[in-house]
Amino acid sequence: MKSTGVWYGLLFLLIFSLSGLHCKKVKEDLGKKFIISAMTNGLWIVQAFTDGNTDITADFSGYEFQFKEDGKVFAIKAATAELVVGAWEGNVNDLTIFSNFPAAGEPLSKLNDTWKITNNTTKLVEAKPFTSSRTAYLKLIKKS
Numbered sequence: 423m424k425s426t427g428v429w430y431g432l433l434f435l436l437i438f439s440l441s442g443l444h445c446k447k448v449k450e451d452l453g454k455k456f457i458i459s460a461m462t463n464g465l466w467i468v469q470a471f472t473d474g475n476t477d478i479t480a481d482f483s484g485y486e487f488q489f490k491e492d493g494k495v496f497a498i499k500a501a502t503a504e505l506v507v508g509a510w511e512g513n514v515n516d517l518t519i520f521s522n523f524p525a526a527g528e529p530l531s532k533l534n535d536t537w538k539i540t541n542n543t544t545k546l547v548e549a550k551p552f553t554s555s556r557t558a559y560l561k562l563i564k565k566s
Contacts, residue, residue: 505524
């Protein structure tokens with residue numbers, strides 16, 4: 423009888439631990455869907471960007487960014503008919519967004535990094551580089 427109780431106890435622990443893993447996965451999936459939904463709904467502009475001690479916000483003047491669900495991001499500068507395609511990915515666990523414009527020059531190449539989100543809403547994202555020794559600050563706002 424005691425061994426049956428032990429087996430039931432082990433079975434309960436196994437089911438409990440697996441359900442905990444499932445809940446974590448569901449939470450991650452919901453978080454990722456939220457990030458994707460927030461980022462892909464509308465156009466974004468750079469409201470502030472500093473690299474080191476230099477404010478280069480003006481370099482992004484005229485650029486609008488459209489994030490797509492498939493991981494692409496378009497940098498659009500209507501005044502010059504410029505369209506640059508990059509990639510992006512949100513990570514719910516680390517609260518980061520990776521962006522890369524591999525063929526772009528400045529200022530877009532300054533966005534090539536993994537960014538740690540320090541503040542966000544559905545209309546604002548503030549971030550700094552995640553792991554590098556680089557000192558930078560990025561603030562994106564949703565275009566109204």
